[in-house]
Amino acid sequence: MLSYSADTGWVSHFFQGALMITFIAFSLYQNRVRRKSLRRQEDGLYVWIEWHGGERSSYTDPSAAGGAWDSDGDGDGGD
Numbered sequence: 001m002l003s004y005s006a007d008t009g010w011v012s013h014f015f016q017g018a019l020m021i022t023f024i025a026f027s028l029y030q031n032r033v034r035r036k037s038l039r040r041q042e043d044g045l046y047v048w049i050e051w052h053g054g055e056r057s058s059y060t061d062p063s064a065a066g067g068a069w070d071s072d073g074d075g076d077g078g079d
Contacts, residue, residue: 026051034069038062 003013030051037049047057062068 031069035063 033051034048039047045057045059046062050056058068060067
């Protein structure tokens with residue numbers, strides 16, 4: 001987003017900043033859609049809707065550490 005050049009000094013890269021803001025906004029939107037739609041069925045299966053409208057499910061809580069939404073965990077990733 002900002003870089004330094006001996007010739008031009010500090011330069012702001014508008015498109016890099018816009019791309020970063022877009023990525024962060026999409027991540028927030030995706031998490032909001034998932035959390036609002038998360039339901040636990042009577043058989044214990046967790047079901048939620050992804051941002052694109054597809055339904056996902058998991059036998060473990062996807063919002064917990066190691067769940068399907070944890071990018072660093074070993075969740076089952078849904079079915």
